[in-house]
Amino acid sequence: MPEQKDHGPFSIALHPIHDASHHHVADRLVYGRHTDDEADDIMAATARALTSAVYELGDSDLLGNRTLFIDLPLEWLERPELLPTPAPRLALGIAEAHTVDAELLERLDDIRERGYRVIVPTRLLKQDLEAMLDRSDIIVLSSPRDLDDKTLERLPARNVKLLVENLDSREELVRYQAMGCDYYHGHYLAKPSFIASAPRGRHGNRAAQIRLIRALYEDNNDFNRLHELVVQVPHLHVAILRRANSSYFHRGGKEVDLHRAVQILGLIELRRLILTLTLASLQPSSRIVLRMALTRAFMCRNLAAPFPALDSEDAFTTGLFSMMDALLEEDRHTLLEHLPLGQPIIDALKYRAGPLGAVLILCENHEQQVKEASDDLPPDQLHSCYMNALESTKALMNNL
Incomplete structure (x- = not known):
């Protein structure tokens, strides 16, 4: 089976966003690659960035309750099933849009109906002020002169916020504060944090x-x-x-x-x-190692089945995750530290402790016997569990 393309290091930057009282209330996501591959697909790059920021950092609570500001390509906005969650914690930008037309307005209506806030640059706002004001939650300012006083006066009643970009001096901060701006980001207040993923092979099934x-x-x-x-x-x-x-x-x-x-x-x-x-192409797996891991998982489940005190699904998970570090090309200790597994499973994987650990040891010992045996092993109950596991694995993988 052909392997997926190996991806180089990928990084995201989180730019802190502060409110008028200098509290860190949000982060703006910026992403890029450390390679010269200009042909990298924008959808894949966006997916990898969202994977890192939303499905990894967000789920680890690194972002806390802060809002994440993200500029998404129009191709992504066309597919609402791809919009990340949870919507109340996200503000979506449309910086790549160039023209306000009926299609864009329809997209913005759909996004806001789903509970997202929309970030609009002033150049788009000015193209159709009335239509865009009804569909804007946050307006991005790059200059104090971007909006006239009459427009600024209309914003509070509509609960439209102002975001200041690239703030680089106290004088600018004071001027924007006098205008009543709500959000600020720039090197004057805080430098961005860069988070890089390590390069690894992608042997996706x-x-x-x-x-x-x-x-x-x-x-x-x-x-x-x-x-x-x-x-x-x-x-x-x-x-x-x-x-x-x-x-x-x-x-x-x-x-x-x-x-x-x-x-x-x-x-x-x-x-x-x-x-x-x-x-995002983040499914590294070797088909050979996967077959071994599934066989071990099914055998652990078979061994646990006769014992009412043992959960067969916990036994299956224990067997599968005992080889998950090899499947994911991750350090086992690091992987287990971040996996939301029950303590009995963790103890079995780390120390081969408890009933689940005993089942895993029994399974691993039998695997070694199968590996070393020159003749057929006796058809005892243990080997029957192993042969049944082989059949279950074969049936499962053949379904692909």
Whole structure:
């Protein structure tokens, strides 16, 4: 199976945005690449930026309750299923738009109906003042002379805010404050933070991704089928767990497994998350290692099945995640520190402790026996569990 293109380092910058009282209330997302590849697709670049800022930093609570300001390309705005969530914490910019026409106005209406705030540059506002004022939540100023006094006087009644760009002196700050501006960003107040992802190979299971996306849009969606497909794309598995256990979706209590995570997120959020991550090409997996991991997961589930005190799904998750570091090309300790897994599963993975740890050890020992055996192993119950796991893995992967 051909591998996906290897992506180089990718970085995003978060520019702090302050209110008139100098409180850090928002961040503006700016993204770029550390390569000379001018042909890089804008949709893929946007997807990777959103993955980092929304689905990683946001879910880790690094952004806290601050609003994220994002300029999105028009191609992205044309696909509402890709708009990131949660909408109340996001303000979407349309800086790439050049002309105010009926199509743009319709897009803005749809975005605002979904709960997003719209950021509009003054050059677009001036093209059709009345139409754009009705569709603007934040207006970007690059100069104190961008808007006349009459227009400025109309803004408070419409709850339209003013954002000052590239503030670089105290004199400018005082002048804009006198105008009643609401948001400020620039090096005078704070420097941006740069966050870079490490380069890594992308060995994406493209067939699984295509089948998964197709399943997301079938008329009669089967969440069990979605679960089967997701476990074959490890990075999606991790991302969905993180998303479902994030502060926005999960209100405390027991960590949720993949089955429950799919139900919590729902079809719309799953579509948004999976499409974004697929465009971002963040699903590294080796088909050979994946087969081994699924076999171990199914065997752990088979071994746990006769014992009522053991959760078979927890056993499956333990087996699968015991090889997740190899699948994702991540350090195991770092990965486990950031995964929303239950403590019994963490203890089993880290220390081979508890009933789940015992099941995992039994499975790993049998794998070693299979690897070293020169003759057929005796058809005992342990080997039957292993052979059944092989069949389950084969059936699951053949569905792709």
